[in-house]
Amino acid sequence: MSARALRSIAVTLGAALLGIIGVLAGLWCAGYPPATVVPTWLAAAAGNELHLAGSLQQAGPLLCAGLATAVAFRANALNIGVEGQYLLGAITYVGIGVHVGHAPGVVMIPLLLLLAMASGAGWALIAFVLERTRSVPIVLSTILLNFIAVALVSYLIEGPLHDPVTSAPQTEQLAPGLRLPVLIAGTTLHVGVLVIAALAVVLWVAQSRTVFGYELAVVGANERVARLTGIRVERVRGLAMAISGALAGLGGALQQAGVTHYMSDGSVSYGYAGIAVALLGQLHPLGVAAAALYFGMLDSGSAGLERHLDIPHDVGDILKGVVTLVVLIAAVVQWRRRPWSGP
């Protein structure tokens, strides 16, 4: 393993650790000594098989969102829109799923997942096309598209896809044939998590062993040189955005297929958390996997903290923000930087 890779890992670990220490210190000042906090947290995150499965399941959508963000960021396409692309993938899966009734799952599930990926990719490509043709910065367009997606999904949930049986704003439930099987009985850990993990490996291989992965890195490092040496920069970035959106959509769909099975106005998207995961993982698929696991355990753990110690789970969010910042700052020390690219 090269010196560079070792340093990357050190940075990630260091940041994660610094974040934890910071939050533990804060909690201590608020009256919760680490001696109480840490065991409760660990137990809730990984204490027994049930909790560990919960952490892994939590990590699933985070990993998908993180991978989606990382792929785009590597090509210097700042796709902040994973939040919306995720939701669109989810609503595609559920929206079409509840209309196909009891069709055979073996056929329908992959088909629906593909459609979900297409929705996510399409939404991301809107931003890409706008940048290509009208010079609209992807950062802004993807953020705006997030809000539009949220409103769109809300309309669908309360309107055409509304479950007529109830007055609550939610869709019908997915038929059992369209739900993913659970790996460990009694938990929410579903097959989809394995799929996502496999995807992380696939992306890793693609990144380090394929010419496309290499071109992605070059485009992200210096677009001008890429162009000069014959790399089709726009095609690479477009593909990166499409893959990013597809992964986001997949994440949303898998979460529906595996865990929630219906959508409501309270449906959560993991897009913004995905950004933190991607940055903590230094945009490397394996790093992102580790980061997703870390955040997954954080989420489980902070749910436990809330249950047993009345500490609001938002503390977990603060931790994510702090850790992200530490990673960024450490990246400066490490020479890893994004080349400037003005508007």
Added chain:
Amino acid sequence: MTLHAWLSAILVQALVSATPLTLAGLGELTAERGGVINVGIEGMMLLGAITAFAVGMTGNPYLALAAAPLAGMALGLVFALATVVGRVDQIVCGMAINLLAVGISGTAWVALQNHDLTALPDAAAFHRLWGQQYGLTYVVAGLCVAWWWALHRSRAGIIVRALGESAEACAANGIAVRRWRVSLVLLGGACAGTAGAFLSIMDIQGFEPGMTGGRGFLVLALVIFGRWRVEGLVAGSLFFGALDSLQVHFQGLGFDRYLPYQAFQMLPYVAALCALAVLSRSAPGPGQLGRPYPARH
């Protein structure tokens, strides 16, 4: 509703909605002119909102209003140190700031709820003055004029504009580039924080997680299609204020018979997207925007 009453209601709300956009926009415009892009305004606004709300529990509205810019500046300081001094990528850092702000405000809100402090006491709320507007709106209007003058006629304004075009030239002239940029970011944070306070202790008079609703990002778009000029910012803010106003008066104006309310929810963002699509091409912005100083290699 008579046409007169209808128009008047729209106009009043438009100005109210435009105020936080303009205020945060002035700060961001200045920072961007100086070469720093801060996508963390959304977070700074949110933090300002919760800070003003929390301090408002003391019953003193002016104290609440004073606390908000401080909160914005605190986040701004973190951002400034990381990006200007640490030369971390500005956009990514800004998003991290947003995440941080969401976390902090969420925790604070839960703490407030636990203590049953969920409603703003009457004494701490500001009331509308002439023309159904809050005092802050008039202050902001005055600020716009002062800002325009300062940017174009004062030495500080010349320096700000120079920083965004050529940081090297400024440094060669003995100007402390990084100190100025940090100050600009702090100023932006103060403006954003105050804009957030406007939301929580004046306009909406309450708090909800995520109440800024993307206004911070709208401000980023506004600065772009206002061409980084104060006049453009004001025009854009008024336009978006009007759109927001339509959303607020949605039911009162009878729109709910024709369209789902989500259509109006997404209208400002769709409009911003369309405006960017039309105008981005010809708006290059300050040359140094996003570039760290001194350059990283």
Added chain:
Amino acid sequence: MLSLEGIAKAFGATQALDDVSFTLERGSIHGLLGENGAGKTTVMRILFGLERPDRGVIRIAGTAVRITSARQARALGIGMVHQHFALVPSLSVAENLVLALGAGLAGGRQAALQARIANLGAELGWPIDLRARVGDLAVGQQQRLEILKALLGGGQVLILDEPTAPLTPLEAADLFRVVKVLASRGTAVVFISHKLAEVEAVCDRLTILRRGRVVMSGPLAGMTRGRITELMIGAAVVAPVRGAARPPGAVLLDLEQVSVADRQRRERVHRVALQVRAGEIVGIAGVDGNGQTELVRAILGQAPASGTIAIEGVASGAAHGATRERLGVIPEDRQQDGLALALSLTENLLMKARNQAPFSSCGWRHRARWQAQAQALIADYDIRASGPEQPAVSLSGGNQQKVVIARELSPQPLVVVAVNPTRGLDLGATASVMHRLLAARARGAAVLLVHSDLDELMQVADRILVMSSGHLSDSTWPACTREHIGALMLGEQPAVAGTGTGVGAQRP
């Protein structure tokens, strides 16, 4: 009048200046010579307050002073004109002055400022329009503004850092005139340069720096060129030998009636004709900004152009695009356009070969082969690095340029386009670059060398064309004088041959 005694300055592990001492006399024009990196700019930055010395003392009229800021330096009457002007192009002259001098725009001070600048300008024969946008001024005019700014502090000392780099020979002559006028009025002028000819033309005293040390300081009279060069460079460096002119081969780069507009739609290249044959180096001389950049962009396909550009005989269509990708390109800015700094040497070196067998097949990279090739190139091109995985950013400028050259020239392209390839490099690295270009010429490549350093161009080019205001003219080199080329650079002599085909030299 002003003396530096024992100045030392280190940047990290590098000792930039070591025990530097010399004196500036009133009314003298003092040349400060040395290679890139010798410390000339550093010592002047210390004098101007932009850096602080680790050791040593500066005395003015015998009294020790500590110069801690540019403002203070100005107050002491020291002014400096930097190589890269401290001007903001989008602001007006007046606003730039406010930026520099901190005067409030309160009426009284502004008027006084304007009056002083106008008077100074008039005295020196340089009219100045305060309301003009600096970006619209010609480079020579911008430099004049910088000089006037520098003199506002009182004009005791004026430091000029490589002032003739962006000027035409006529503008340079005017600059020398003004410098002599200033000296006659008592200003001590410091003329930083690495160009012998200029220093000889205008200076009366000389200090030579080499690797941060003073190797000579005294009157210029009596110094021979050879002696000066020896002191500047130290060990003799083998100058590239051009060798005999070869019989012209096939035309590999052919431009006919090519016009190029810049991003603001202004035409910057006017109906240029140019042919480069196999086995020759065609140089394009000219001051930066006369259209060379746009011409190269057109050849590289980065800017639309009218007329025809044929590479290896292929003029347009898909085949042309593919042929263009085979060009060997050494861009002007190696850090911005030549390298992906964050990536490793291997990743930079293999960029053009990424899709070729044996390095990849069906989109799959054979990493071991990438490493092996990188190692081979590093050895072959003498790139000083700790290993192929080292990030390109941590290499020195010369080694970075070697990486670019290795990548571009190792596939042995038939056509090479190089733009200012020795910018920022010391003599050793410069010689290495020129050797590579000559080697390409020797194996039959057609090399187009766009270069603003006339001396280097004269060392290697078979023919020299001159680009002036978007027009390309043949200089009949080597049948003409250096002055003739200089005149062409100014556009003074109308193009005699008119085209750059190099067929049949004509007397001017």
